Structures are given as C-alpha cells and as structure tokens.
Amino acid sequence: MQDGEIIIERRGIAGLVRLNRPRALNSLTLPMIRTIAEALHGFAGDDQVAAVVITGEGERGLCAGGDIRALHESARAGDGLAASFWREEFRLNHQIASYPKPYVALMDGITMGGGVGLSSHGRHRIVTERTRLAMPETGIGYVPDVGATWLLPQASGEAGTWLGLTGLDIGAADAIHAGLADVQIASSRLGEVIDVLSALPRGSASGDVDAVLQALSEPAGESRLSQNAAMIDRAFRFDTVEEILAALAGEEGDFAAETRRVMLTRSPTSLKLALTLLRAGRRSASLAECLGRELGACLQMLDNPDFFEGIRAAVIDKDRNPQWSPASVEAVGAATVERFLKPAEPPLEL
Template sequence: MQDGERPSEVIIERRGTAGIIRLNRPRALNSLTLPMIRAITEALDAFAGDAAVASVVVTGEGERGFCAGGDIRALHESARAGDGLAGAFWREEFRLNHMIAFYPKPYVALMDGITMGGGVGLSSHGRHRIVTERTRLAMPETGIGYVPDIGATWLLPHAPGEAGTWLGLTGLDIGAADAIHARLADLQIASSRLGEVIEVLSILPLGSAPSDVDAVLQALSEPPAEGQLQRNAATIDRAFRFDSVEAILAALAVEEGDFPAETRRVLLTRSPTSLKLALRLLRDGRRSISLAECLRRELGACLQMLHNPDFFEGIRAAVIDKDRNPKWSPSSVEAVEAASVEHFLKPAEPPLLL
C-alpha cells in the first residue's frame, strides 16, 4: 500500500492451499459495506474456480469482532436520500448468504468476538463455523426498528425448541456455548489457537473433503460450557411457543425467576412493529422449504422497512444521537395493527435472483 492510500476493507490472500478473506474495518467492528460484499463475492468466486485452493477461511481483523453486521449508518443515509443503495446492499448481501450456504469447497468462518446481523450471515450459513471464548453473537435488529434478515428466518427456526424465537425477538447476545446449542456454530476453539487453525488448513491436501476439515478443527477444539439458553430451555419453550407477541409477554409475566423477568423487560424496549413482524417472519420461516424462500421474503420486508418510521428512529437512537432512547410508533404491541404487519410482506420487485 502506498503512503496516503486507504487500506483495503477486505484483504484477500492465499496461504498454501487456503484462500483467506479478511474483513478489514476493525475500528467499525468490520461492519459491512456494499464494496465489501462485492469484494467477498468476487473472492469466493475466484477461490471456487481455483484448483490450487482446498478451503476458504473468513476472519475479521482486530481483536473485538468478526463482523458487527451491515453498516447501518450507511443504510440509514441511503434510506433518507432514497438513492437505492440500501436495496442494492441487501440484494447483494442476500445473494452472498445463499452462495455461502451452497459453497462447493470447505468454508471456515472464525467467529471471534462480536458476530452480529450480517456477520451471522457470513458465518452461520457456512459448513464449518468456529466460535471462541470471546464470541458474542446476536441478531439485534428489533432493537433498531428493523427485523432479522440475512436468512435468519431460515436459521433461527432450526434451533432447538424456541431458542431461535428468543434470539430473534430479544436481540440479546449469546456466547459460544449457546451459539453451538442454537445450531449457529459447530465448534469452540480458543482464540489463541486461531492462527494455528489457519496454518493447519493451509497445508490441507487439494481435494480435501469437508470431513477432513472437520477432523482438523475437531482436534483443535474444546468442549463448550453450558449456556443460558440451555439452562433456561424449558422456560423459553413454554413462553415463546405462541404465535403472538402479546401471548409471549403474558406467558413471561407468570414465569418465575430472573431470566423470564429480564427477557420480558428487554422485549418491552424493542420496536413493537419489529417484534410483530419478526415473529411473523420466523413462523413463516419455520414452514418454508428453503433458504431461498426465506431470503426472498426477508428482502420484501427489508425494502418496506425503508418507509418505516421505527427504522429511522432506531438507528438514530443507536448510532447517530446515541441516546439509546428510541420513541417507537406505535409505542405498544397492542397498538400494532395486523394490516400494518401484512404491508411488510409484499414481495420484492424485482424478485431476488439467487
């Protein structure tokens, strides 16, 4: 890099037989921009067609996060300007999520540190998902007046019981053990050994099967401790089995203990519109037959979000004014009309092509 030249937001390299993709916005927790989405897609295409690449590793620079999701400030600005960038971002991001889910070579995501939203999309759709003692995973969208996307309405319904519903509605973060329990990750490896992971993968023979990569990673892994989702599984399943947010809140109110009380308190701070739409999308996802179906439904909802006051208010409170005090409209789940939720379910035009 020449003096004065901006560093690349995505670093692409080859190490032995491993193709490496490094997200390189550490000060922004490697949050994704449209050029980053395009660079990752281009790199994956190239590695897929390169006979000298046995596996692909995706990691984040810096010690704080793998990827905190999409650059929501940029999405907010695009929505305000009506320039179409937000829609283009989601379309290309969702195509990338689908590509990762069906990638032809072993795809290894190192989910070290903060892994949220779009970061979950870059990792949890992959074949080999590694978490560490520093992992904090979340789908925090209901807290910013948005909804879980990146195929989360396919991933979360496949978690045991109602763990995915809890994750999608509360937006709270979980650690390594619960990420594995929720089937969003596979193995825990100490952060101090991630360099060793890359070194071992770099000497994998060409043509290695996913089972060969599994064996390598398993040898470096450590058993996770029990997490809060496992400890509270019965409570979560009882309270979140309902198909209305009102019923979930009522069920939490009669559960005993700190966990249901805190869960209910958190839900009451989230966008009521987002809660109702997220629950609808999660239930629709449970009945869906493919990731593609969920991504198409999510894109329609995302595009409608560009006209939703809570989307602007949530991002204002979280990243612009940073007062952490959004004023939702409507302000309660009881005031959210069914017709307004249906409005978000309009199919995207043109349809998402995968």
C-alpha cells in the same frame, strides 16, 4: 488482493478472506460484499484452493453487521444504495450456504447481524471464549435478515424465537446449542487453525477440515439457553407477541423477567413482524424462500419510521432512547404487519 476494507490471499490450499475495517467492527459496506462474492467465486473455480477461511481483523470481532449508518443515510436520501446492499448481501448469504468447498468462519468476538450471515450459513463455524453473537435488529426498528428467518427456526426448541425477538447477545455454548456454530476453539489458537488448514494436502474435503477443527477444539461449557430451555419453549411457543409477553409475565425467575423487560424496549412493530417472519421461515422449504421474503420486508423498511428512529437512537444521537410508533404491541394492527409482507420487486435473483 487488498482493497483496504477486504484482504484476499491464498495460503497453501486455503483461500483467506479477511474483513479489514477494525475501527468499525468490520461492519459491511456494499463494496465489501461485492469483493467477498467475487473472491468466493474465484476460489470456487481455483483447483489450488481446497477450503476458504473468513476472519475479521482487529481484536474486537468478526463483523458487527451491515453499516447501518450508511443504510440510514441511503434511506433518507432515497438513492437506492440500501436496496442494492440488501439484494447483494442476501445473494452472498445464499452463495455461502451453497458453497461447493469447505467454508470456515472464525466467529471470534462480536458476530452480529450481517456477521451471522457471513458465518452461520457456512459449513464449518468456529466460536471462541470471546464470541458475542446476536441478531439485534428488533432493537433498531428492523427485523432479523441475512437468512436468519431460515436459521433461527431450526434452532433447538424455541431458542431461535428467543434470539430473534430479544436481540440479546449469546456466547459460544449458546451459539452451538442454537445450531449457529459447531465447535469452540480458544481464540489464542485461531492462527494455528489457519496454519494447519493451509497445510492440508490438495484435494482435502470437508471431513479433513472437521478432523482438524475437532482436534483443536475445547469444551464450550454450559449453555444458558439450554439451562432455560423449558421456560423458553413454554413462553415462546405462541404465535403472537402478546401471548409470549403474557406467558413470560407468568414465569418465575430472573431469566424470564429480564427477557420480558428487554422485549418491552424493542420496537413493537419489529417484534410482530419478526415473529411473523420466523413462523413463516419455519414453514419454508428453503433458504432462498426466506431470503426473498426478508428482502420484501427490508424494502418496506425504507418507509418505516421505527427504522429511522432506531438507528437514530443507536448510532446517530446515541441516546439509547428510541420513541417507537406505535408505542405498544397492542397498538400494532395486522394491517401494519401485512404491508411488510409485500413481495420484493423485482424478485431476489439467486
């Protein structure tokens, strides 16, 4: 099946889902989400399919996230599309996390935001030497979503907190260190991955897929997050953004200085809300609980000035100079954060 933005096919025992918006870095639209969900449902019930592989067309990446320009326009118009997008995207994330068959994500190139949701919840996550993974939401006046507040708190030490607050991109070794990916395979061999998986016998299970991926894998090299783990753990162990920034100011070295500099460019409201959601995710019992909490925050974003300003600066005017309101972390009061924690109505159905 091919509808332009998504290509669905079966090759041997593998069901293939190919994101096909390369000019837009395969950013997700609501019809794409619906097509993927329908395809996964169909493959799950197809006895001829033993594994599913998701990949992105083009040379630049798997998926850069949701189509934030469309979300911006929907929020401005108040037409409900943004709310529908988040609800159905989060249901898809949960569907992937609980998928009954081996789910293989090829995280080649840019894999950010919604792209992480399509991949890191899966059972088999492949990165390459070209992978650039990020949850960049605090830079556009938004917060990590797609179940990131479940995934990131499970990362080693405070690496997930660093990722969620800074929004900086990382490579393959860091993604594996943070528990968001499993193995590195050269980008030049991804076609071979699909060919070998497709040729597996019917009835193949997760262990058979693991064996294929391990045989094709290569060392991921050194992780910058691992190298700086002690500093990250010291600075990001606090439960307030003010304390984290103060701790970073007291650390030596370029990594800490750059981390602090970047955080000071992010939306102060997003930083405080993101940290609140990440800490809540750490205490949560399930992905479903985190997704429900994220949806409540997302729906409140439709009235958040920083959300509109961040997208304006990033993709509308592209001046990269957002004017946040409030402009400082200290000016963001508890009541401002609290209003984003209102439960979604109706609740997320999973």
